Amino acid sequence: MLTRDSVPAMHPALQRLVNANTALENAQRALELAQDQRRQAALALIEIEDEDQRWQAAIFAYREFGHGLSLALAEAATGLPGKKAQSRFLVRAGRKSYQPKGHGSDAGMHIPEPMSEWPAPDQLERDVISSHIAHGEPYWVDRGLGWGRLRVDLQPDQARTYLEDATGAMAARVGLTREEFVEWLSTEGFVRCSGVTMKGAPCKAGVKGLSGQMAIGPWKAAKDRGGYCATHGG
Known part of the structure; x- marks a missing residue:
């Protein structure tokens, strides 16, 4: 042995x-x-x-x-x-x-409503962020969404923007426009159909074959490809 x-x-x-x-x-x-x-x-x-x-x-x-x-x-x-x-x-x-x-x-059980904006930091979080900025350190945003999780680091300049416009700062950090980021949040990672209803409104159904709760990278790629629900020929 x-x-x-x-x-x-x-x-x-x-x-x-x-x-x-x-x-x-x-x-x-x-x-x-x-x-x-x-x-x-x-x-x-x-x-x-x-x-x-x-x-x-x-x-x-x-x-x-x-x-x-x-x-x-x-x-x-x-x-x-x-x-x-x-x-x-x-x-x-x-x-x-x-x-x-x-x-x-x-x-x-409390069932939260879908988010339409990224929550603005409260006073305690603002103090923590300001301390990181003062020391030239990145600040990590790590938040559970109920259906997923988003964790990113903000460099001091990005953290300053986050204090004034949390949604805009987060959108820029993850490589989305503000409108795209809000859509990702509000749909809970769901890619909507590219078709329109008989009244001319955007279809709110999901693209056939795609699940919801997608992470930002796959969601963005799927959104850019587009697609349709079963009703609109998906």
């Missing part, structure tokens, strides 16, 4: 594998440590004495990078333990709507 000590001259290929495995183990330990540090930092938001500021900070963190942190952020924001904190927090964060006891869980 081979062991690390019993192989006097390990083949370079095997050595690379051993080194890669060691690097992976170290990275996993570092990740576990970082995740624990992040959770502790989330819980520490309870140190913000002003209740409105504490809630604003917790909701901002939840929306921007809150995957796996909802319970810690909820406990920090509410001062309550466990599921009681999480339920109250998700209602205020807009992920659930209030429901009296005895109602089914499906009735309490």
Whole structure:
């Protein structure tokens, strides 16, 4: 049986594998440590004495990078333990709507309307962006859309534009016109038929053979190709 000590001259290929495995183990330990540090930092938001500021900070963190942190952020924001904190927090964060006891869980889910503009940054996010600009650092926009996710970095000049016109800045950053970006958002990544109705209005049906919720690159390519729904000859 081979062991690390019993192989006097390990083949370079095997050595690379051993080194890669060691690097992976170290990275996993570092990740576990970082995740624990992040959770502790989330819980520490309870140190913000002003209740409105504490809630604003917790909701901002939840929306921007809150995957796996909802319970810690909820406990920090509410001062309550466990599921009681999480339920109250998700209602205020807009992920659930209030429901009296005895109602089914499906009735309490909040179904957001399609976005027609990119949300303007709130005051807390504006402060964070301004700090990045002042230090000449890119600012990462990372937002879940309910049907997908968009994550892009904004260089300082782009971030300045984002503060004044979030929709325009995001459109330019992803290589779309403002109108195209708004269409991508409002249709939830759906490519509309190129035909018109009998009244002369643009058809709102989808191009036959294409699914919705497309990422920007494939959506733009499909939109440029055009196409028709089944009614208009697709």
